[in-house]
Amino acid sequence: CVVPAYKEKMKELSMLSLICSCFIRSFDIDRCLVDMEVKPINKRASGQAFEVILKPPTPVSEVAHSITSPPKKRDMSLEDIQKKLEAAENRRRSQEAQVLRALAEKREHERDVLLKAMEENSNFSKMAEEKLILKMEQNKENREAYLAAMMERLLEKVKISPQKIICVIME
Template identity: 85%
Template structure:
């Protein structure tokens, strides 16, 4: 509001600051004429050509926005495809590594089994050969015992 519509009277100063009394004046008929709100400027007549230009500009904006939305969607699809391909590749790599580990473990088990069999066969052969030697020794000693008895 301008000073025409109000009056500010200072009241005695205080330690905490200043105090004011604001008095609003009723608008006078003279002030209405001087400060009347001006009407908005008249719009000029819009020609058919101007309307067509505005419609074309709006259509171009709409196409541009639509192209931008399609671009964003295409980028999202591309990103989703990349993520999916990466996940499939990682899954494939994991499967290959798991298969390689399994094959290696099976080969190690086979080698351990063969080594265990070979060790058992060796012990068995030693036992058999020891038994054969013992039998030969007993056979050679038995005639002496038979003859001597």
């Protein structure tokens, strides 16, 4: 009663079929189950235990399970070899052209980036120059206003005529 139940369980297990299919091309689970013996071991509280014994391969099964060698390649003619060489040369040229296109695109992108950076640098220089000129003009106006205010205060304190001060300054 236990052995048939175990064999049914084994049929359901995909792992056994996976392992057997790795070794045997046309796998038949019934044939695999014939080549094994299942012995029940004493029952335990946690469940049942089984001992699975694989039988040595029989001469019939040995022939049935033999692995076939891959089909032999036919001899290639000179024409076939030349066609393959031409195809390889075309692939090489195509790959070379693709690499050259990628390099050209990369160089064009680098040139665009460089031109944009130069333009931004030029714009920045112009803006900085304009700001500097404006600041210098403001400083000049402020200095002239400061000197005029100082001259006025000096004239008020000294009470000298402006012509005399100008003459003294010129000398």
